[in-house]
Amino acid sequence: MAQQMTPRLDPAIDATLRTAADRVRRVAGERIGTMVDDALRRTLTDTMTVGADGSTFVITGDIPAMWLRDSTVQLTPYLRFLADCPPLATLVAGVVRRQFACLDHDSYANAFNDGPTGARYDLDDICADPHVWEQKYEVDSLAYPVTLAHRLWRTDPGQAASLFDERAHRVLRVVVDQLRTEQRHDSSTYRFARDTTIPTETLARGGRGTPVGATGMTWSAFRPSDDACTYGYNVPANLFAAQALLDLAEIAGEVYGDVVLAHDARTLSRELVDGVATHGVVTAPGDEAQIYAYEVDGLGGVLCMDDANTPSLLSLPLVAPDVIDAEVWQATRRFVLSPANPYFFTGTLVSGIGSPHTAPGFVWPIALAVEGLTGTPDDRRRVLELIARADGGTGQVHESFDPSDPTRYSRPWFSWADSMFCELALAVVDDASP
Template sequence: MGTLSTTGPHRLDPAIDATLHAAAGRVRAVAGERVGAMVAAALRRTLTDTVTIGADGSAFVITGDIPAMWLRDSTTQLTPYLRFLRECPPLADLVAAVVRRQLACLDHDPYANAFNDGPTGAHYDPEDVCDDPHVWEQKYEVDSLAYPVTLAHRLWRETGRTDVLDDRTHRVLRTVVDQLRAEQRHESSPYRFSRETDIPTETLARDGRGTPVGFTGMTWSAFRPSDDACTYGYNVPANLFAAQALRAVAEIADEVYRDPALADDARGLSCELVDGVTAHGVVPAPAGSPAAGRPMYAYEVDGLGGVLCMDDANTPSLLSLPLTAPDVLDDEVWRATRDFVLSPANPYWFTGTVAAGVGSPHTKPGHVWPIALAVEGLTGTPEDRVRLLRLIADTDGGTGRVHESFDPSDPTAFSRPWFSWADSMFCELALAVADDAGA
């Protein structure tokens, strides 16, 4: 493939280098030298410093400061490059290499969220129940199934290439559908996650089974996209994202594999998830919200009367639904949800003297996440995008890098000095601003 070297300093293929240079130039033309320079550095850094090409031609992608590959992060880290797949074949080769590794990971363990680069035996916590040497962490998160599917589908639709849609991919797509369906009735699932910890969001209740749930038609998730345990087992944005991904499975099954059984099962399950969200995950917006009384999406429910109204910065989030679930969301319900999320009625909406935005219980109380600021812009107006692009650049704490979270009154107080997902979402927002301007 020749895009990156397997050892030593990574060097970009000249075609990729030229594509990224031109992209950063477009941003410079509309957002100025400083923002353009940040974008140029971030676009290169993800490809040169997080990606390693294996001997089998697949690509392993670390998060930045953690030497493991998350199925979610490795997809979102590639987001700003996907617009260039048709014009830059070496970049399409690189994305295909990542897809191959992701699908190999799902084939190995569809319940795991993060993997090692081979059977190294590294673990977030060596005492976890899962001692598979390939697995960094086995937190079951629905989005870990959906993100690789949507990336493979996007690669196929953008380029027409089917080399990654081989027999293994066919098998993995069947596994994804079967697992999402099995977890509609979680009480009979074999999955358990138990960790010796004083942090309640780092383990599951009831000996690793999670809090009780009733049948809703939705599929159960142990953990959120933040890697925090779900309060209630049915995470609404993850279910809608899964419903979108199942539509992608059905298209691939129909057009590539000529497998009508898989296509019908995927479409049917997609409808069941959406129906479950409509019946159980749409609630009146709480008092004190700009959307008070209007139907909005809850963040989590349990089918037993438990409802959690909040949003988290990590995607899929409620705010990100037009990006992650555009064909299955109810636009009117989402607009009321957006009004709620971007207000103090959301318990994770934080305001300081410099910035205001969505945060997460995963980081320090009061911290805003640049990922959420980017999503706010990408799902907002062109004016929102320009404003939020400037805000993210101005709250880098003087480092020239985009962080996981920061104190909205003191951006020099931040978490994670290098978080590649945040870099990529900043780049995606910047490129959207350039698109808006016709640059």
């Protein structure tokens, strides 16, 4: 797709970012303020390109593809500025427009190319669509664009109005129908198989995934980490989808006057929440508390853990505030931030949540940021300073790092981590405001 200038030179955006970084400097110090200033600008100037049609393509940082999940979360720290910075709202609208186009093209894919370039993670994948980088079906890929569109609409109805055309209406219908189809995955035609010795990079049973029973929840092939699910019902993804369906219902009813779609979305949201309550709430290992499992299969398989990528169990108050059980989540938080979680790692510098997606024992700044954002003001300040000290001397936030030696890290530049660090810093500023 033909591309135009990135938004780096827009004076209104520049002024907004400069003001935000200066506020961070006053509260958290010069070094953290500079890291935030650099990160806020880096995402806009180095990951985004604006097409001739006004849509915005967003890469992850060091991979030249657009993930529906990452491209949403990369925008998180900017959303608070939309009402006061129209050019920034226009940019976000362009991202939503591209996300809807991607979903309209292939609602099972998680990552896309900037046009039919033919680039792919693995040239031998079943999906050979030149527009698709990777076709790993992840429930959050459907949910994140809906929640972003909803937030933009509620913040700037005039800006969002142009987004809700016939294509967007069609996509919203596809989201509901696909989530419902995958409640009974055996009736789905989706398959993913990759010739690899890494089990998390492909699906069992000829690409269908491990067996599942009907639970009312919706099936996901892969986690937000892009790793294959051990069991097909990912609990945080289901609760996030339930929240997104409530957002979708509001858009369907108020924008399109589509009472059928709105009803279908709300009904499905309730089914997902009920399915989680019935099958996804379990007794914590070594405890009597009731917690959310990470994954279940409806056949007795239960996986108690949490992963650094969002939606995670720890992030539920951020991504699914209206559909979670607060008491169950509090018990879940205690579990995932303890050694009982097999992906909670401790080093000499920091303790935090990692992921099977990266080296054993490595901690993720994204999960540290979520820990702060879902905790107390003291938690936020403490975690912000920890992440800043764990940059390995680079001035940048990485995907993961050794909690005893931050000079050992994965991915020299990961824009999602940059954005979560910025969001945490801005929350610390909010805490300090009178």
